[in-house]
Amino acid sequence: MKLILMAMFILLGCNLNSNKKISEVTVLKDNISNVNDSIDNVLTKVNGIDTIVxxxxxxxxxxxxxxxxxxxxxxxxVNFKRINSISNKNWKSIIQKDYNISSEGGVVSYYSNEKLEKITVRNFAETNQKLTEYYLLDDKLSFVFEKWIDYEYPIYDETFSESENEIVEQRSYFIKSxxxxxxxxxxxxxxxASDYLKEEEKRIIYEFSTLIKYKNSN
Structure with missing residues (x-):
């Protein structure tokens, strides 16, 4: 748990080098408690201001x-509720990798028992923070829960404040891909509109497929 929390603080505090070698950590179920409980009230400092992850x-x-x-x-x-109710100690493995697609870094986590069932991605940038959760059903994408905060000012600006920014939540439901x-x-x-859903389908499936390939990369 300390390793995971430390990663959260580091990601917010420094700009990770995109050429940095991928780091990977496999977290064994016996070595950690539930990370979802542990980050619920995590506060970190951004420009001296308390910020909620x-x-x-x-x-x-x-x-x-x-x-x-x-x-x-x-x-x-039903599948969403089943998977998100599994505590970290009850997953067979959780694999974490640096995922540097934003200016302040990010991390992707893969949750598996007999098979991969969930992927989460955290991204931190100068002007926003985003969390995306992917849920699988029968080895196929089933549900995607995206949450993000757009900051009024960049985190390095002395007027930065997150207190008045609303968390946007978007839920996407898939049946047979x-x-x-x-x-x-x-x-x-x-x-x-149907045309908008088609574009969103392309975007989400592309991002999901990229994460699957990334999991299998060195």
Missing amino acids: LKESYNKVDIEYNDYLKENLKLVR KLVHQVNNQNCGSPF
Whole structure:
């Protein structure tokens, strides 16, 4: 747990070199407690200001904004609840790698028992912070939960403050590798246009596929 928390602080405090050799840590279930509990109240200093790290889902039930596709999405929601209720000590392995796609660094975590079931990605930048959770069902992408904060000022600006910035949450639901529904807490659950969903499907599947390849890279 100390290793994981230390990584969080380092990522916020320094700009990682993109040419740096990939570091990988396999966390054994007997050596850690639940990291989702441990980061819930983590505060770190950004320009001398307390900043909350976005929370991973733990023991959460998906929000049903309306009855649209309720029955169709039942398995997706049940699977989301099942996976996010697994404490870290009950995973067979958790593999972490540096993931430097933003200015202040990032980390990707792969959660597996008999097979890969969840991927989380944290990215920190000068003007935002983002957490993305990918959930698999029958070895296929099932649910994606994206959370981010956009800062009004860069973190190096003396007027930086995160207190008034709203956390945006976006949920994407997949059935047989197809994006069938997406909800954003900024639009009160209103359905998106089909053309927009197609573009979002391409984006999310590309990002997910990149993470799968990255897991298998040296």
